Amino acid sequence: MLSMSNLSPSPGTPMAASPLTRACLEIDEYAAGLGWDQPARLFALVDTAKLKRQEPRLAGQLGLDQDDAGKSSFTPIEQDELPAGTPLDKFLGTIAWPDAVVGCALTVERLMLPPSAEASVPEGLSDKQLAKWVAGHPERQEVRLTVAVLRDGSRESAVRLREKDSSTEVLTGGGLVPGLAEALAATFS
DSSP states (O other): OOOOOOOOOOTTSOTTSOHHHHHHHHHHHHHHHHOSSOOOEEEEEEEHHHHHHHOHHHHHHTTOOGGGTTSOOEEEEEOSOOOTTSOHHHHHTTOOOOTTEEEEEEEEEEEEOOHHHHTTOOTTOOHHHHHHHHHHOTTOEEEEEEEEEETTSOEEEEEEEGGGOSGGGOEEOTTSSHHHHHHHHGGGO
């Protein structure tokens, strides 16, 4: 873990949300602050209370408040940049996390089509041809997907549309991006 980011809760993060939902939304807000057209970003999730006890100097560098040590929360720590040109699924297959990492998260931008457009997808396209076809489709939507998983199998996702780029318009749910959640969960097996 060479690169770390201090991600503080955004004003739009619901306080009643689960710790994993809060971490997912904090990462989404961090990514939103960087703007669009960004590379994928990978984060380790560590238990904040343990981090404060075991690494007080690091916790101080990250600006973690010492007064909330009893709270159940996760601290996202941004990892090194993903290697350019490597397919995401192949890269995720190379990851192994140390025991101190209780979860991980990934934020990535993609083009999506509404369900109404799925019936018009031509058959027999390669992945590259399909990506080109989707990119040229008039109903495509640019989205930022943030997916977080824990070792215990818990999952959360945040989806932000580029055309509705506001923290109040972010969709959340554990089953929104199941394929990516599965790929992230596999990094713990």
